[in-house]
Amino acid sequence: MTLLARGLSIVLAALLLLAGAGSPALAQPAQKPKIRVWLLRTYVPDANHALEDSIKRWATSKNLDPVIEYFTFDDIETKYVAAIETNALPDVGQLQTIGPARYRGMGRLLDLTDLANELVRVNGPMLESALPVVRAPDGRFHAVPFNYITDVQFIRTDLFRKAGAKVPTTWEEVREAARLIKAKGVMEYPLGQSWNRSADGYGVFQALLYSHGGGWADEQGNYTSIMNDTWRAVVRWASEIYLKDKTVPPDAMSWTGFGNNEAFLTGKIAFTFNGPSIYYVLEKERRPILKDTLMAIKPAGPAGRNHDVLLLSWTVFSSSKQVDAAKDLIRFVMSTDEAKKYMQQSWGQMVPAFERLRQDPYWQKNESYRAVLEAPKYARTPGWPGPLTAAAAEVVATHVLTDLCARVIVDGWDIEKALEEADKRIKDIYANVPSR
Amino acid sequence: MTKPSAWRRVLVADALVGYLFVLPLIVLVLGLVAYPLGNAVWISLTDKYVGYAARFVGLGNYVTLTRDPIFHKVIRNSAVFTLASVAVKVVLGMLMALALQRALVARSFLRAALLVPWVIPTVITALTWHWMFNALWGFINVTLQGVGLVREPIAWLGQPATAMAAVITANIWRGFPFFGVCLLAGMQAIPRDLYEAAAVDGASPAQRFWHITLPGLRLVLLVTTLISLIFTLNDFNIVYVLTRGGPGTATHVLATYTYEVGFQALRWGKAVAVSMYPLPVIAVMIVIVTRYLTRED
C-alpha cells in the first residue's frame, strides 16, 4: 500500500536524520580533558565574548577543552536546581547574590579562602559589601566576587529642571520630586517603582527598608518581629506613592523586570530605580535622551544609605574532578590584566569589587559612571543587619516583602494586617530552614 | 456458523492483538513515567529541600497547604482561570468549527490561518498580550484613548479583576483553535445522510445542531474538554509572563505557585504537594470520561 510505504519511508528517513544529527559527540573521539563552565549570559554581548575569549585562551594554554554553557537571569534557578538534584553540576560556575549562602549549606561549594586571599593580594582589597555575600559567618570563602550589577536612580534631568525638582538624596525627597513633577504638569506618572516579583521590587524595597534601619533579622541572623514603627513607616511610603500621591503608573504593580526600563526609554516616566541596563541601551544605540539621563546613587534614609545588592561571584563545585584547574581558571580570569580587558568591554554595566580594578580611569568617564562605581559601597545583603543566610535568602526569593506592599496597594488591606501576615511568613521560614 | 470453541479461540486471538496494539503505549509512556510519577508522590510526603536529603513527613505538606491563606487564593484563582477559559474556548471553538464547515472558499487556508495562536511560541504570545494590555502604551489603551472612548488609562494588569480577565483572554486566544480543529474533525465524521434526512423532514438549523451535530460530537467534545481542563490547570507561561502571578497574588495559579515554591523557595516536597492537590478532582473526571469512552455499544 503506497501510503503506508510512503509513511514508513518518511519515518525511516526522519530517524536516520535524527541519528546523524543528534550525536555530534560520537563523531570526534575525546581528546583533551574537558572543563565545564557555567556563565551568566549578560545583555552585553561584548562582555560575554571578552570573558569567553579569556577562558578559551586559558584553556588552550593548559591543554584543556572548555565547555561553556550559559544560563540567563530567568533560568539560573531552574538550571542549578536541576543540576544539584541530578548531580550534574559543572566544574566552575557563576552564582547570583544568594547562591553562595544557599549552596554552601548543601555542601556543594569548595572552600576557596586561599584563592580569595590570593585575588586580594593581586587586585587589592575587595569592597566591604562583598564580604557577606562570598564569605560564610565562620570566615571561610566559598566564592570569590566577580562583578556587581549596581542598582541606581535614573533621572531625566530635563524633566526635573522643567519642574524645578532636584535630584533626590533622601527617600522623602523622592516623594517630593515625584509630587512636584506631577503637580507642575510635566508628567502624569513621574515615578516608575513597582513592588513586583522581580529584583526591581524586592531590591528597592530592601534599600528603602534598610535605609530606615528596618530589618527582619537581628545581628546574629535570628528572626525578629517586624511589628514596629519602622516597618509601618516603610510600608506607608511604599503604598502612599500609589494610593495617595498617585505618582506611579496605575499598572506598575504587575510590571515584570523590563517594565520600568521600557517606561523610562519611551519617556513615560521621569525617574526610576534600576540596574545600569537602561544606560547601556541609551549609550549603545546613541539615543537622544542620553544627554538628559543621569544615574545617581540611591537615596539615604534616617539610618543612612543602606541599599540592596546584586553581586555575581565565581565558585568551584565540590563535585568537580578538576579542582586545581578550576581554581586556576578563576585565578586567570580575575587577574588584573584579564579583568581590565573585560571591564573595557562592559559598557559600564559590571562594577568590580576589587580596589585596583575600581581605581581604573574607565570609571571616571562621567558623573553617571562614577555613581555606578560608588553605589556598591552601600550594598547590604538580605537579612541585614544579620549575615546572609539561607533563611534570609528565602524571605527575598518568596516575595514576602513585595506581597506585603501588594496587600496594601492592590488588595486594600490595612498596613497592620499586612504586616502581621508577612511577619508570620518570615517566622515560618526561619523556623523551617534546613540546618542539617 | 462456527462452533463455540473456535469462537473462543478467535476472541482470545483478538484480545492478544488488542494487547499488542497497546503495548507500545505501555512501554513508552507508563514504563518511562512510572518511576518519575512514583517518585513525585513519594517526594510530596517528605520535607525535601533542594540539595538536602528528604525526610518523611506523611501528609504534613498537605496539612500546611490547607492552612495557608495564599494557597487558598491560588486554588480560587486556578478554578476561576481554568473554568472561565475552558468554557469560552469550548463555545468559541464550536462556533469556529461550525463556521468553517460551512466555508467552502479557501477552506484549507482559513483553517490554517485560524491556527496561528496555537502555533506561536507561548512565551511570545504572553509577551505580546503583556504589551497589548500595558496601561500607558499598550495597543488596547492607546486605541481606546485614541478614538476617545476612554479618558484615563485603564490599568488592565494593575487591578485584580482586570488582571485575571487579561490572563484568561490570553489563554482563550491561544487555546480556542485547539477546540476548533478537534470539533471540526469530529463534525466531518458525522455521516452526511443524517443531515440530508433531517433537511427533508424540515428541521431548522438549530434543531439539526442540537439533535445531530451535538450528539455526534459528544465523545470528541468530552475528551477535548477534559484535556483542555488539565492543560489549562497546569498552564504556566501565560500567567508567569503576563503578570508573574500579580498584582500581588491576584493571578497566582497552581503552576506559578509550584514554580515559586519549588525553584525559588527550594521546598521541593511542598511544591509537589501543591501540584498534587487537584488530583482527586481530575482523577474523578478521568474515570467518568473513561467509563463513557470505553462503554460497550
Next chain:
Amino acid sequence: MAGRGVLAYGFIGLLLLVVGVPFYWMVNTSLKTSAQLQSLTPYYYPSPATLRNYAALLGTTNFLTWIKNSALVAVGATLVTVVVSSLAGYSLTRIRYPGRRVLATTVLVVYLVPPTLLFIPLYTVLKSFDLVNSLWALLVAYPTFTVPFCTWLLMGFFRSIPRDLEEAAMVDGATRLGAFTRVILPLTTPGILAAALFAFTLAWNEFLYALVFVHNTELKTIPVGLNDLMFGDIFLWGELMAASVLTTLPVIALYTYLQRYMVEGLTAGAVTG
C-alpha cells in the same frame, strides 16, 4: 442557505480579526528597530520598516540550528505519537479484553504531575539509558506527554465509527490490522491529522525538557533559543518577534498543504455508509 453562509463568513472574519490583531502586532514589532518601538510614534506601523531584526536573528544567533533541531524532534515525536496512539486508541475502544478500562484511565494519569516536577526523576531515567545531552532524550521524553493526549483524542474519534464497518471487513477475511488500516484509518483521517498537529505543536513549543535535558549549544530548540533573546530586563523585542513570525508561518503553510492533501484527498474517496 445564502443567509447562513454570510453568517459563517462574517464570524470567520471576526475570528480572523481576533487572531490577526495580536499577530499584526508581532509583525509590526519585528519590522521596527528598538528605537522606533520606544519612540512610540508612529505607533501602528513601522516607519521605515526594516529587516534588520531578521538579519540579526539569522546572522548573529543560531536560529537556523534551532529550527533544524526543533523540526527533527517535532517530526520524530509526531510520527512516534501518531503510530503509538492510533494503535492504542483503536485497541482501547474497539477490541475487548480485560483491563482495558483501567489502562484507558491510567493513560491520562501522566498529566496529574506537571513537567516542572517530573523532569528531575525523568532526567535520572534518561541518564541511565545514556540519552542525556542528545536530541534522543527529547524524542523519548516528548511522547510521554503527547501520546496520552493523542490517544484519548483518537479514542473519541474511533468510538464514533459504527462497529459494523470493520466487522463487515473482518467477516470478509481481513485481520484486525487490515481492518484498522483499510477501514478505520481512512475514515478518521481528520482526527489523525488533528492529533498529529497537536503532537507537533506541543513538541515544537516545549521548553523545560529542552532546557534541562540538553546542554549542548548546538542542540538547542527554538523555545530554548528564544531564551537567549531575553536578558532579565533587556529583551530584544524585534528579534523575538521576527523569530515568532519565522517559526509560525512555515508550520501554517505545512498544515495548509497537509489539510488539502490528506483530508480533502482521502476522505473524498471514503465510504460513509
